[in-house]
Amino acid sequence: MADSMAQPAPQDGETRRDFLQLVAGSFAAVGVGAIAWPFISSMNPARDTLAVSTTDIDLKPIAAGSAITVVWRGKPVFVRSRTEEEIKSARATPLSELRDPQADQERVKKDQWLVVIGICTHLGCIPLGQKPTDERGPFGGWFCPCHGSAYDTSGRIRQGPAPTNLPVPSYAFTSDTQIRIG
Amino acid sequence: MATGLHKSDFQNPVIRWVDARLPVFTMMQKEYGTFPTPRNFNYFWNFGALAMVNLVIMIATGIFLAMNYTAHTGMAFDSVERIMRDVNYGWLLRYAHANGASMFFIVVYIHIFRGLYYGSYKAPRELLWMIGVVIFLLMMATAFMGYVLPWGQMSFWGATVITNLFSAFPLVGESIVTWLWGGFSVDNPTLNRFFSLHYLMPFVIFGVVFLHVAALHITGSNNPLGIDPKGPQDTVPFHPYYTAKDSVGLVVYFIVFAVLVFFFPNLLGHADNYIPANPLVTPPHIVPEWYFLPFYAILRAVPDKLGGVLLMFGSIAILFVLPWLDTSPVRSMRFRPLARPFFAVWCLCFLVLLYVGGKPPEEPFVTIARVATAYYFLYFLVILPLLGRLERPLPLPESIARPVLRGGGPLPAGAMSKPMEKA
Numbered sequence A: 001m002a003d004s005m006a007q008p009a010p011q012d013g014e015t016r017r018d019f020l021q022l023v024a025g026s027f028a029a030v031g032v033g034a035i036a037w038p039f040i041s042s043m044n045p046a047r048d049t050l051a052v053s054t055t056d057i058d059l060k061p062i063a064a065g066s067a068i069t070v071v072w073r074g075k076p077v078f079v080r081s082r083t084e085e086e087i088k089s090a091r092a093t094p095l096s097e098l099r100d101p102q103a104d105q106e107r108v109k110k111d112q113w114l115v116v117i118g119i120c121t122h123l124g125c126i127p128l129g130q131k132p133t134d135e136r137g138p139f140g141g142w143f144c145p146c147h148g149s150a151y152d153t154s155g156r157i158r159q160g161p162a163p164t165n166l167p168v169p170s171y172a173f174t175s176d177t178q179i180r181i182g
Numbered sequence B: 001m002a003t004g005l006h007k008s009d010f011q012n013p014v015i016r017w018v019d020a021r022l023p024v025f026t027m028m029q030k031e032y033g034t035f036p037t038p039r040n041f042n043y044f045w046n047f048g049a050l051a052m053v054n055l056v057i058m059i060a061t062g063i064f065l066a067m068n069y070t071a072h073t074g075m076a077f078d079s080v081e082r083i084m085r086d087v088n089y090g091w092l093l094r095y096a097h098a099n100g101a102s103m104f105f106i107v108v109y110i111h112i113f114r115g116l117y118y119g120s121y122k123a124p125r126e127l128l129w130m131i132g133v134v135i136f137l138l139m140m141a142t143a144f145m146g147y148v149l150p151w152g153q154m155s156f157w158g159a160t161v162i163t164n165l166f167s168a169f170p171l172v173g174e175s176i177v178t179w180l181w182g183g184f185s186v187d188n189p190t191l192n193r194f195f196s197l198h199y200l201m202p203f204v205i206f207g208v209v210f211l212h213v214a215a216l217h218i219t220g221s222n223n224p225l226g227i228d229p230k231g232p233q234d235t236v237p238f239h240p241y242y243t244a245k246d247s248v249g250l251v252v253y254f255i256v257f258a259v260l261v262f263f264f265p266n267l268l269g270h271a272d273n274y275i276p277a278n279p280l281v282t283p284p285h286i287v288p289e290w291y292f293l294p295f296y297a298i299l300r301a302v303p304d305k306l307g308g309v310l311l312m313f314g315s316i317a318i319l320f321v322l323p324w325l326d327t328s329p330v331r332s333m334r335f336r337p338l339a340r341p342f343f344a345v346w347c348l349c350f351l352v353l354l355y356v357g358g359k360p361p362e363e364p365f366v367t368i369a370r371v372a373t374a375y376y377f378l379y380f381l382v383i384l385p386l387l388g389r390l391e392r393p394l395p396l397p398e399s400i401a402r403p404v405l406r407g408g409g410p411l412p413a414g415a416m417s418k419p420m421e422k423a
């Protein structure tokens, strides 16, 4: 707009007006950013949503080879009691065969218990494999029906479009048969 | 201008009084009355007007649905069922709204096809075309968020899969998804904001449609021959010629719409969306609404997460640069003997993608989707740029009036412009 106004010819390069325009423009930009921020930030999780929640789980009723699903922070968490063969097959896999290399030992606190967040790392479906009747895919862990990702008995991605392993939430054993997630 | 009043041509004293102070009547008369329009439109030129009517229907039914809808995860599903069973004509409002969305996409896909076939995206209508692509994107966002509102299984899992697309972006992906959700999964905050935005976006679309039409009225309409009108003998006033022709199309549109709403209201929907959302169970076969299937198929055709997402967004983004990818100066494919079959194959690929997008991600659908995706991009990135150089177009007619009025030799100019003056 200012260009269309008649301006006195600049005497020696920059003028006072150029300087004032730059300063005013920068302040306006900062102001707009400062005003926009509360709006953008209000869309992030609110404090009550963030409030750290914990979930206690009793492991006693889970028979070897079966699994339960618990809800933590609105997400399903898979707790699987693994059989000897399942542990063995997870450990026998060389890391070089993995898309997201991680040893089984790093993913468990006690060999028998695998605790992972049950959300496919592709686009967020819940993989099948919790119920005995479910299809578990070619690697014996979980199989995601949405776009065909297959996980092994350590919850590691082995086949399909998902990029990473099922994440392990932070948890601790509060007794021999109790864990607390969160 | 000295008096500050507009010089109105209207005789009715009330209209004249208003028009002198706010010349909306003059504007309507100029833009929709006498507006000179190529005389050779075929029925493909109905679809812009149909889309506008459809938008109005969506806003009208949507506002009345919102009077009975509750945006809360615990109540949304039941509130929609209450609309269907207890609210007077609630079933009609909802079925008209849900099927109206499908009609909207049918209409807009044909409208876009028209633009692709007759080269309406070429100079000087590049910006008009790009604004159209913006409308298409806004429509997709609006329909996606609307589909989440009834909070059925497909609502929930569709929302989960689509918002998770953004997690594919490195570094910022996870934060973007958390921000979109307002939590750690699709939940009540997500439903609330989707309702807010679903209410807002159609009005944004309305504004962008206004810009679309404003740009159209600067360049004027393209036409089936793709050549510019050379004078008054090539055009007719919009009213009554095209108001009448559009009305014919509108009647057919309403017949199709009514058959859907009254006889097959759930044909294009998915039965799983009548199951309330369950965050712990993914339906065995999740599919988006039919109008997203071609793009969903492109997403799934790529075995890599980020690659799939980029290609899917790219399949629409490429439309923005289409005016510069197609190097041929000839607009209408009627005169492009090579481009025409290549374009036919592209349309076929689009339909094939629509089909395989709804199939489970297994063979042979994966391979078919890959081939069709490859051609989709090949057409824009390689075939069109090359054809502009290699193809020898058929001779263009001298003017629009000539082939329309059939007669061999040129008619005296006076004879052709006469019928115009009556309007």
Ligand code: HEM
Pocket (backbone or CB within 6 Å): B055, B058, B059, B060, B061, B062, B063, B064, B065, B066, B069, B080, B094, B097, B098, B101, B104, B139, B142, B143, B144, B146, B147, B148, B149, B150, B198, B199, B201, B202, B203, B205, B269
């Ligand atoms: C561009 C225009 C629009 C499109 C494409 C669109 C699309 C949709 C779709 C696909 C649904 C899901 C229908 C179902 O399966 O039940 C829906 C639901 C809904 N829409 Fe819209 N909509 C539009 C405009 C509006 C407007 C302006 C409002 C006004 C507030 C609105 C309010 C609603 C409400 C309350 C619902 C939930 C009730 C239901 O599911 O039927 N919509 N919309």
Ligand code: FES
Pocket (backbone or CB within 6 Å): A120, A121, A122, A123, A124, A125, A144, A145, A146, A147, A148, A149, A160, A161, A162
């Ligand atoms: S969401 Fe699991 S494979 Fe896509």
